Amino acid sequence: MKKLPPWGWAVIVLLLVLLFNLVKTPGFFEFHVRDGRIYGSLIDILNRATPVLLLSLGMTLVIATGGVDLSVGAVMAMTGATAACLIAQPTNSPLSSINVHQSIPQIIVISLFVALLCGTFNGMLVSWLGLQPIVATLLLMVAGRGIAQLLSNGQIITFQFPAFQAIGNGGTLGLPNPMWIGVIVACLFGLLVRGTALGLFVSAVGSNPIAAKNSGINPGRVKMVAYVLTALCAGIAGIIGTADIQAADATNAGLNLELDAILAVSVGGTFSNSGRFSIFGSVVGAILMQTLTTTILTRGVSADATLIIKAIVVVTVCLLQSPEFRNLFSKLGSFVPKKSGGVA
Amino acid sequence: MAGERPTCLQLTGIGKRFPGVVALAGVDFDLRQGEIHALLGENGAGKSTLIKVMTGVYTADDGTVDLNGKQYAFKTPQEAVNAGISTVYQEVNLLPNLSIAENICLGREAKGAFGIKWNDVRARAVKALARLDLKLDVKAPLSSLSIALQQMVAIARALDVSAKVLVLDEPTSSLDAHEVEQLFATMRKLREEGLGIIFVTHFLDQVYAVSDRITILRNGQKIGVWNASELPRLELVSQMIGRDAAVLESQGTASLTTETSTPFLTFEGVGRKGAIEGVQLNIGPGQVMGFAGLLGSGRSETVRLIFGADTKDSGNFLLDGRTIQRFNQRKAILSGIGLCPEDRKKEGVFPELSIRENILVVYQAKRGWLRKLSLPKQKQMAGALAKDLGVHPPDIERPIQFLSGGNQQKALLARWMAVEPRLLLLDEPTRGIDVGAKFEIMSLVSKQREEGRSFVFVSSELTEVVRTCQSVLVMRDRKAIKTLTGKEITEDSIIHAIAEDSK
Numbered sequence: 001m002k003k004l005p006p007w008g009w010a011v012i013v014l015l016l017v018l019l020f021n022l023v024k025t026p027g028f029f030e031f032h033v034r035d036g037r038i039y040g041s042l043i044d045i046l047n048r049a050t051p052v053l054l055l056s057l058g059m060t061l062v063i064a065t066g067g068v069d070l071s072v073g074a075v076m077a078m079t080g081a082t083a084a085c086l087i088a089q090p091t092n093s094p095l096s097s098i099n100v101h102q103s104i105p106q107i108i109v110i111s112l113f114v115a116l117l118c119g120t121f122n123g124m125l126v127s128w129l130g131l132q133p134i135v136a137t138l139l140l141m142v143a144g145r146g147i148a149q150l151l152s153n154g155q156i157i158t159f160q161f162p163a164f165q166a167i168g169n170g171g172t173l174g175l176p177n178p179m180w181i182g183v184i185v186a187c188l189f190g191l192l193v194r195g196t197a198l199g200l201f202v203s204a205v206g207s208n209p210i211a212a213k214n215s216g217i218n219p220g221r222v223k224m225v226a227y228v229l230t231a232l233c234a235g236i237a238g239i240i241g242t243a244d245i246q247a248a249d250a251t252n253a254g255l256n257l258e259l260d261a262i263l264a265v266s267v268g269g270t271f272s273n274s275g276r277f278s279i280f281g282s283v284v285g286a287i288l289m290q291t292l293t294t295t296i297l298t299r300g301v302s303a304d305a306t307l308i309i310k311a312i313v314v315v316t317v318c319l320l321q322s323p324e325f326r327n328l329f330s331k332l333g334s335f336v337p338k339k340s341g342g343v344a
Numbered sequence: 345m346a347g348e349r350p351t352c353l354q355l356t357g358i359g360k361r362f363p364g365v366v367a368l369a370g371v372d373f374d375l376r377q378g379e380i381h382a383l384l385g386e387n388g389a390g391k392s393t394l395i396k397v398m399t400g401v402y403t404a405d406d407g408t409v410d411l412n413g414k415q416y417a418f419k420t421p422q423e424a425v426n427a428g429i430s431t432v433y434q435e436v437n438l439l440p441n442l443s444i445a446e447n448i449c450l451g452r453e454a455k456g457a458f459g460i461k462w463n464d465v466r467a468r469a470v471k472a473l474a475r476l477d478l479k480l481d482v483k484a485p486l487s488s489l490s491i492a493l494q495q496m497v498a499i500a501r502a503l504d505v506s507a508k509v510l511v512l513d514e515p516t517s518s519l520d521a522h523e524v525e526q527l528f529a530t531m532r533k534l535r536e537e538g539l540g541i542i543f544v545t546h547f548l549d550q551v552y553a554v555s556d557r558i559t560i561l562r563n564g565q566k567i568g569v570w571n572a573s574e575l576p577r578l579e580l581v582s583q584m585i586g587r588d589a590a591v592l593e594s595q596g597t598a599s600l601t602t603e604t605s606t607p608f609l610t611f612e613g614v615g616r617k618g619a620i621e622g623v624q625l626n627i628g629p630g631q632v633m634g635f636a637g638l639l640g641s642g643r644s645e646t647v648r649l650i651f652g653a654d655t656k657d658s659g660n661f662l663l664d665g666r667t668i669q670r671f672n673q674r675k676a677i678l679s680g681i682g683l684c685p686e687d688r689k690k691e692g693v694f695p696e697l698s699i700r701e702n703i704l705v706v707y708q709a710k711r712g713w714l715r716k717l718s719l720p721k722q723k724q725m726a727g728a729l730a731k732d733l734g735v736h737p738p739d740i741e742r743p744i745q746f747l748s749g750g751n752q753q754k755a756l757l758a759r760w761m762a763v764e765p766r767l768l769l770l771d772e773p774t775r776g777i778d779v780g781a782k783f784e785i786m787s788l789v790s791k792q793r794e795e796g797r798s799f800v801f802v803s804s805e806l807t808e809v810v811r812t813c814q815s816v817l818v819m820r821d822r823k824a825i826k827t828l829t830g831k832e833i834t835e836d837s838i839i840h841a842i843a844e845d846s847k
Binding site for chain 1: 651653673674677678683685690691692693694695696697701704705706708709710711712713714715716717759
């Protein structure tokens with residue numbers, strides 16, 4: 001068997017789940033056109049996968065450099081709260097003094113600026129102060145929701161602003177806007193990573209930080225870039241989330257999504273400190289996670305079981321990625337090929 | 345020296361083989377009661393293997409271990425400890441967050457009906473330390489002590505069991521001069537008590553300061569055993585390196601002295617505490633400067649200073665006539681200095697990345713992240729460099745971890761050739777690679793030198809140093825002691841310089 005790329009197993013499992021639906025779930029592959037919008041399970045999956053997809057893009061780089069960013073969910077909450085406060089201008093919010101006169105570009109820029117600050121903070125803790133990434137980002141994971149509470153003065157801020165809401169629930173050319181945003185950001189990321197030398201530097205820092213330093217790369221700066229990009233992605237996801245529900249909920253926005261993003265990245269074949277990572281793999285991983293959720297829900301399995309089934313699939317893919325595990329199986333005389341794959 | 349004391353540890357015909365390597369072949373070793381016996385040899389001579397055989401980490405393939413007339417075949421370190429052989433390793437491997445008493449008695453605490461009897465434990469620790477003339481608060485955490493005292497605690501722990509033989513494996517490498525003296529005093533005291541001590545070190549002055557006898561190993565074989573007072577330094581060094589000191593004849597090698605060009609890199613008495621002191625050197629275009637000295641003499645440390653991996657804390661560092669204060673690897677690379685590190689695996693290669701990426705990483709880092717070299721150009725450039733240097737296999741998309749050591753080294757050289765540095769620092773570039781690759785690397789150096797590139801060449805193989813270098817800086821015990829140039833460079837002059845008494 002030819003060598004499988006690192007994202008190979010994720011694609012195979014995704015295809016298997018889709019195949020399962022083709023046989024078992026009637027109407028899974030159907031599309032309807034209503035009011036100029038296309039509807040269907042597949043569109044729905046892509047649309048709903050967007051937040052995790054965005055988070056996993058940045059998370060891929062962070063994990064590739066040997067770190068992890070636990071704060072992305074909280075960053076989503078902070079940017080969402082910022083955007084909502086700028087629109088709704090609630091009394092007692094520290095943001096009330098900034099009046100952007102409902103200018104959408106300004107709302108987005110200021111919200112993303114908040115995300116940028118968060119990313120810089122994480123990056124500083126990790127690369128300058130040398131804190132362990134898991135601890136450094138845990139700080140903002142916990143404190144971030146508090147900051148979001150402060151920004152929104154402890155309330156759930158709701159607003160009515162159709163032009164802004166369209167970011168979260170509108171459509172363009174018949175497809176939902178979040179999906180478009182996800183596609184565009186993913187393409188930009190691919191371009192950034194493969195079109196510049198950033199990808200090589202990230203791989204180098206992840207593979208051997210000492211050798212990277214000896215090669216004239218500044219590992220601290222590379223890590224900083226990774227954390228900032230991750231926070232910006234989280235910011236975009238936060239804006240989409242807020243626009244979708246026309247409200248900012250500091251306690252629940254983006255809750256636990258950092259874990260989904262980490263799972264999506266692992267399923268996609270990116271490993272910590274291995275010097276190899278795949279943006280495409282993380283995209284597949286994020287879509288796989290959402291496909292599973294949707295499949296389980298449309299099959300009428302109780303929502304409680306969702307997490308367990310997800311966990312089983314993630315563990316399976318991760319085990320398949322491990323050459324040791326596959327060798328174990330081929331020793332047992334199974335059909336799993338012995339040749340260790342997965343080195344891109 | 346008291347005459348013939350009884351032998352306590354006798355190793356006879358010890359052989360140990362690893363896949364593809366004979367680590368020890370028929371080595372005899374004997375340790376008497378109440379003596380300090382130095383075990384010497386260059387890297388890879390078999391010292392650590394021998395130590396591991398006598399301490400139960402390895403089981404010997406051939407030969408016997410007798411302790412006080414009883415034959416043993418240790419299968420685990422614990423068995424050796426129980427028999428009375430205790431070891432203190434180079435790195436203090438105790439638990440810094442536990443108390444001194446806990447560290448000394450860990451695993452053999454006196455237990456009563458209510459768990460550990462702490463009073464007994466503490467009393468025992470105090471007693472063990474008293475044997476070394478130490479009075480410490482045994483309830484304090486180990487981390488509150490200096491490294492030297494931690495070392496003492498490790499010895500106290502080793503002696504807490506009824507040890508008959510104490511093995512000290514490079515115990516002084518992280519100690520300063522005063523602390524070493526302290527340790528030696530302890531060793532002499534234990535010797536008086538009749539303990540047999542095996543002392544492994546790289547520092548020759550220390551060998552003569554405390555040892556009664558010296559055993560030298562080379563290439564897994566015992567070269568001989570001498571009374572320390574009867575073995576001159578020069579003889580010792582040549583026995584270790586394997587050159588006959590009596591053959592005092594220059595090999596008439598091609599040290600074409602080109603004492604021309606103005607230096608672009610100058611060190612004036614540069615040093616770094618605990619690493620190296622008093623380095624004087626001038627490197628000009630087209631010069632190959634060798635660093636010679638035994639392992640741990642400060643060669644690699646000097647290389648690190650030149651490359652900016654460490655910062656100096658004394659002396660002047662001039663580059664192109666300008667004084668350098670703050671320097672780092674990136675600045676070094678931008679000013680045309682490159683490094684092939686001694687530990688290729690740890691500091692050089694990116695194992696999972698392809699040969700192409702490994703070759704071009706410095707070139708790309710120099711260009712900056714925005715100006716990425718296009719893939720076709722990368723393939724062309726890396727392919728050409730890999731071919732020039734004879735990297736095998738020529739498939740440059742393979743991860744570098746699948747290459748042999750020699751080919752990895754060639755790929756690292758290709759990495760630097762890509763950026764055409766003015767000065768390339770080669771730290772043990774020929775270690776662990778086969779003869780063919782060695783030869784190719786050496787001829788590359790001389791070819792490049794003619795084109796005006798300079799090199800710093802660090803090697804334990806004096807033949808290589810003599811053959812390639814126009815000047816040689818000799819180091820001993822973390823001090824730069826002598827610079828040899830031109831015709832002065834012979835294997836003997838280097839051995840002499842290394843062995844000279846440090847007065």
